[in-house]
């Protein structure tokens with residue numbers, strides 16, 4: 001599809017280029033012809049009428065014929081040169097146009113590919129719990145001796161799968177809203193945002209006896225969508241808890257560097273392999289180790305959401321990680337931009 005579009009765009013660029021080139025060639029040709037007429041034909045008249053009136057008619061005719069021939073030859077030469085020039089422009093312009101068409105379409109192609117990948121991944125993630133639920137229900141229905149207890153267990157499992165589906169669709173909706181930049185900015189206290197985020201993840205941290213310590217160097221006010229920013233920090237803290245061993249410590253630090261308020265979440269958990277780091281912010285990306293572990297739930301949407309929140313604030317989400325030692329996520333939000 002994009003190859004066809006590239007060819008069409010190339011032809012369009014080339015048509016524009018050739019139209020311009022042919023227009024200038026025609027103008028140049030006309031200008032050259034009139035100059036030539038001035039240069040070659042007029043002196044002939046001068047010879048004939050003014051300077052050499054005594055010249056015999058046959059010599060004058062010969063001179064005029066020679067000048068006419070020169071005129072025709074010069075006309076042909078310029079025509080050939082202009083044709084050659086246009087051929088070169090056609091070939092060179094074709095190549096340049098194709099390159100430019102490819103470059104023009106590249107971001108659209110990439111966006112299209114990423115949308116296709118996203119749709120395929122989303123469909124896959126949605127289908128998995130639905131298929132599991134359907135087959136479990138079918139097996140249960142086929143069992144003539146299904147007890148009330150077993151039916152209850154089946155319903156509980158269905159609800160778990162439905163919860164996963166709800167989480168997934170909520171994540172997808174969240175991403176789509178962030179793509180449309182539906183945020184409302186207002187002066188927000190960085191300290192309060194962090195406090196609220198810690199409060200929300202406390203049950204998960206307590207379940208693993210993980211301690212979260214915060215350090216807020218001075219009270220910072222920034223122009224932000226407080227609930228989205230809290231959500232981004234909850235995602236970072238939640239991941240830190242998920243990928244950290246029991247009884248470990250997670251630190252969150254807030255500070256201000258020039259025009260940015262910086263939130264740093266660091267853990268001493270599993271860490272992330274260098275080859276996986278460039279992908280962890282992609283939608284639906286989960287590191288191999290996270291996929292294989294049953295206890296770490298998620299769809300690989302968390303960091304994509306956190307990154308979208310950072311970008312909606314014209315900020316950045318950065319990561320540093322060492323496998324086996326831990327990870328450090330830095331969320332940088334400009335203080336005054338996007339006002």
Ligand code: ADP
Pocket residue numbers: 239240243267269270271272280281285286287288289290291297298299300301302303304326327
């Ligand atoms: P999820 O946690 O649902 O899998 P995320 O988008 O939040 O999805 O994270 C993507 C991947 O990045 C995770 O699967 C995990 O492998 C890795 N990751 C994220 N945060 C951490 C962390 N603090 N420590 C180790 N790995 C992490």
